[in-house]
Amino acid sequence: MTTLHQPQHPVLGAVVAVTGALDRVAEANPAFMGTDQKATTLLEIARAKAQLAELELRVLAVADDVAAESAARDVAAWLHHHTHQRPETLRADLRLATALDRSYGLVAAAMRTGACNPAQAQVITQALDELPADLDVEVKTKAEETLLAYATQFDPTQLRRLGRRILDVIAPEIAEAEEAKRLAAEEAHARKKTRLSMRRLGDGTTRITAVVPDACADRLATNLEAFASPRREDGTRTETGDYLPYDRRMGSAFCQLLETLDPARLPIHGGDATTVIVTIALDQLRTEAGIAQVLGGTPITAAEARRLACTAGIIPAVLGGDSEVLDLGRKERLFTAAQRRALLLRSATCEAEGCDIPGTWAEAHHWIEWANGGATDLANAALLCSHHHHRAHDPTYLHERLPNGQIRFTRRT
DSSP: OOOTTSOOOHHHHHHHHHHHHHHHTTTOOGGGSOHHHHHHHHHHHHHHHHHHHHHHHHHHTTOHHHHHHTTOSSHHHHHHHHHOOOHHHHHHHHHHHHHHHHTOHHHHHHHHTTSSOHHHHHHHHHHHHTSOTTOOHHHHHHHHHHHHHHTTTOOHHHHHHHHHTHHHHHOHHHHHHHHHHHHHHHHHHHHHHOEEEEEEOSSSOEEEEEEOOHHHHHHHHHHHHHHHTTOHHHHSBOTTSOBOOHHHHHHHHHHHHHHTOOGGGSOEETTEEOOEEEEEEHHHHHSSOOEEEETTSOOEEHHHHHHHHHHSOEEEEEEOTTSOEEESOGGGGSOOHHHHHHHHHHOSBOSBTTOOOBGGGOEEEESSOGGGTOOSSGGGEEEEOHHHHHHHTOTTEEEEEOTTSOEEEEEOO
């Protein structure tokens, strides 16, 4: 803090001049500026913000004494107390200030001219920090110069991608070997961090929390989007016609992915390929109501059990009057790939009336349910999209096949 006998430092004088100039235009209305003046003003403000941010970082880097004066942990904590800014933002600013002061003078100089904004500076310094520690100083300096040149053309997100591959540009002779080392380290880190937990919430849902390697996440996203994107009718809209957010579509896609996994291709589990066994009484299975018990899991409705039996790799254990097992092999009655191809020849889209979901995205449904003796053959098959397949097993809907082969759904009254 300045005192009467201390001359004002140029840095403080500049800041006071800036705030004074802003005070003088506090009541000015920019609505009356010309279009070209507004454009120029916005660009100049962006430049001024970068310059002012650099000046703040420059002072932060040498302000340990300010924190020591009041026994604050560091100057970021001191600023948080006095200015009420987000503490995590201030700590990130302090880290950047230290990096610019100690290592990255070129980035600081670019900020001083307004050629690099704080977000770009964060990305550039992180990219430079991630370069091999034993890299020649000349190569690292060249990387800094190259990324700063990119900053005049690319935003922080694009700069991050460029920074990750900067060695390909400035030192291709060592880039591949260094990339291999980095990837190996990342994969080892990912293996240590990989975990998944499931917690029942008590309302019929389970929260799944997972940390997995990026490559695994990419594969999962690709598989889920194969389910989520095509199903326009049930994948993007609710029953009322409202659009569903992306996360809800992906959640539904995850459920569909699990339903369509081929148990025969999964690892052996408990002496058999991993399967789900559902126990239900025959009378309940044939009625609209009823509860099926998933072995080792949560009960489901009879309607859901009937729907899963059409497409999912489950084994319904159907019990007679004395609880004897009547059927433990419905999994064998899933439609084959050849039958699905034949269905596609018969209908290029979902067979529900007015539905244009492609048949390649649809599911094979037993028209006469297998619980009632329906056979797994083309005469008893209907090609339905996920939405209409759910409606076919929904007791609140009736469905009938029209003379033209389409299926009409009507809500029960």
